[in-house]
Amino acid sequence: MANTNAPLPFFSSCDVADALQVLRKSENLPDMESAGYVPDIHLWSPQFKAGNTRVFGPAYTVEMVPITNTSAPKLSEHFADTIPEGSVICISQPENMVNAVWGGLMTARAQFRGALGVVVDGRIRDLNEQREAGFPVFAKATSIMGAGDHTRASRINVPITMQPNKDHPAVTIHAGDYVVADADGVVVIPKDLLAKVEAQCKKATAIDDQCMAALKTGEGIAATFKKYRG
């Protein structure tokens, strides 16, 4: 499942967001109103919203439910024991819960399984353990409460919905969609669009590089955009 040789990691979350924005218009994708962007999910480890950490890989989705929900499906195995190598763990936590759904022990298991990182629409804990492990952890916020008495994993590899910010359309992540996450943020690429996103990123970043070079010599931004973006 992993494809760590893919060139996409060399593109940033911002580059990918730009590409999806272009594609959603050129490809007429009405269900891509979000352009794949999951706002206000922050990089917490190895550093808070800093450094060159970039995660790129297929999503392994985990749906959490409140522990009080006894009717939702149950898993036969612990979700952390079935993390695929090379995957990015994507977890949806019910909103308005303040417990963590990810901590130091989960990271130890995820690293052994070969996961690339974890993206949580919710809360995580054990910041120092995460950082010492060097594991890329993205989440809305932190907590000190464990999950045990509050949430449980109900299903894996089902489409999950993330909407950490109500001013932006929800993003549905399907297992196998590609996740790009770095200090700037998190974006999800529908798997069918991967090749097109890559091609668009290549084209646009080449243009951006030309623009940047021009701006650094003092060319105007309007003139630069006209010249290179057309």
Next chain:
Amino acid sequence: MANTNAPLPFFSSCDVADALQVLRKSENLPDMESAGYVPDIHLWSPQFKAGNTRVFGPAYTVEMVPITNTSAPKLSEHFADTIPEGSVICISQPENMVNAVWGGLMTARAQFRGALGVVVDGRIRDLNEQREAGFPVFAKATSIMGAGDHTRASRINVPITMQPNKDHPAVTIHAGDYVVADADGVVVIPKDLLAKVEAQCKKATAIDDQCMAALKTGEGIAATFKKYRG
């Protein structure tokens, strides 16, 4: 009042939160719905939510009121002049106020008095001064406005209520309750539970250490939890 030889500082806020969660069930503590956790109070100094800073000590509580509230009690001394040695200053600021209730001069006085740190359900300022002083400062947010025209200390060593996040039950802090605060967050231990929390932390962290060692050798998380947590 201080007890800096207590072993509890070696346990993290997450460990203590876990212990309180266990105890509130085993001891049937109906008024501990919050499990002592004060969410969304962040470590701002010496570093933002990073590093090994850990505060542990008895609470010295300070209740702030809006300056417009002239009927609330008044203090005969400045609250900073009566900070007990070895205490953790806990301040409740009326919600929705954007001024700081703690700054660089307060830290200078608190350090001279021998306080271990300050926890504010509200705002603080003078980040660089706090950091240069190396004083542990926890707060909901920062500000640049001083307190003088906005809030005043009304009472000390009375129970104060902190509820920085409406999705979590309020936490009432009594003078002498124990506060544990680090990069992950803030938790308050009712003083009568201190010995039990310590015993539970010892037991649980020993188990966690066994789990972590097992996970690092590749044992499954379900098997590990079954083996060590039972």
Next chain:
Amino acid sequence: MANTNAPLPFFSSCDVADALQVLRKSENLPDMESAGYVPDIHLWSPQFKAGNTRVFGPAYTVEMVPITNTSAPKLSEHFADTIPEGSVICISQPENMVNAVWGGLMTARAQFRGALGVVVDGRIRDLNEQREAGFPVFAKATSIMGAGDHTRASRINVPITMQPNKDHPAVTIHAGDYVVADADGVVVIPKDLLAKVEAQCKKATAIDDQCMAALKTGEGIAATFKKYRG
């Protein structure tokens, strides 16, 4: 327009906020209820709310509107091509929009134009590029979405309104007002008050220095304030 020799940069945002608070009473300024403070605009570059970065200069104001607003005025030039040397770019973004209105290319142009920094009541992106450029960037939050499909600059050098926190009065920034921004926050000085703010800052920080020295020798805070603040 720039006045980088002004002594004011040696005063912090907190010092300036204190001075404006004093002046709004002594000068009876009914329209200064905000005291110029723009809460919850954070320093993101070169570091997140840390370091000695301090921006001081006259505001160059930019009003953004939603791209869907076709009736609002249009600019004849790109707003980044008319940034004055020595200015602080101040941008108001319509609230509840999650796209960035400032990114790496804008910074390259702004630096060439000689801007001192940018303050955004909204979102910015390209954190690593901003930091590598060493450009001071202040904003409410970050994003990965570009502005192109979401917002556009409508007017420059008109009064703009910033209100990132609804619990605090809006701040109106006029072109040429002075902005002071550092790790603690952002404050705006009406240009007519600049000399008075400077005088008040000098007076108050001299007193603060005396208070700090006294506190460090163990004098009480009540006694210290009485002695030096009167």
